[in-house]
Amino acid sequence: MQKQLPPLGWLRTFEAAARHLSFTAAARDLNMTQSAVSQQIKSLEAYLGQPLFLRRPRALELTGAGISYLPVVREAFRTLLRGTRAVTGAQQNAVQVQCNITFAVNWLAPRLPMFQAEHPSVQLNIFTELWEPREMAEGAAVEIRFSLRPSDTVRTELLRSDHYYPVCAPGYEVSLDTLQRTPLYDCSNLLSNWQNWIEDQGLIWEKPPITYSTTYLVSLSVAMAGGGLCLTHDTIARDLIDEGRLVAPFEYRAVVPEAYYLLLSPQAEESPGAIAFAEWVRREIAKTFSG
Structure with a gap:
């Protein structure tokens, strides 16, 4: 089976490049050089015998093969993640949350003790951004995004205008x-x-x-x-x-x-902790502005 599969690193690089539609942004995510990302994509394309990206002057586009291959690669990584957590006994209720730094400091942080009191078994890992990201961070289950146009790649709902x-x-x-x-x-x-x-x-x-x-x-x-x-x-x-x-x-x-939007990644549906956190955010936002 190993001889029939491309190296895992190439697939990870492909997923990051497809998520950002940018070799430069993928390199930043993966702590690699842009040339290394480009070379790995070329190697993967040679291995598969067809191009995955159309190289435009200022942007990338997925080819038909790339569009078909991307969900397969993502689902494979999700399966690996679930299996690894099961084998290692990693905490099932650990939730990665992404939001901008001002929201995290001014709204979320003062209310975190209330969430922890309600859900003592849920571990939150909070990642903050200065600028609106193009996509959810890799591994993030829940994001609170301040944006004009929410993402159309994951489940999204209006949280507050x-x-x-x-x-x-x-x-x-x-x-x-x-x-x-x-x-x-x-x-x-x-x-x-x-x-x-x-x-x-x-x-x-x-x-x-x-x-x-x-x-x-x-x-x-x-x-x-x-x-x-x-x-x-x-x-x-x-x-x-x-x-x-x-x-x-x-x-x-x-x-x-x-406006503020609540984004849920596909793996959030399989995480009781993520579901609990999302519901708590909805309730607390409504409570804050009910008066």
């Missing part, structure tokens, strides 16, 4: 008249931004300087320190406002184009 608005430290003096002379902070590359919030109210936007960061954690921290105003949304700021660490000085709140 939100509103965004400025916040600052209690006692910080600001008005709409002085707003554009106030230090402003924001998370970069989002549609819920200062320009849209101001223009939605029919105000003139004079493009004042704004300090951007790759995560809301930075701008929220500056605002809490009294350094100015930052934009935020309810999911990551509600607790900070309830605790009196931030205030919302203006009434207007705009709809966030992005």
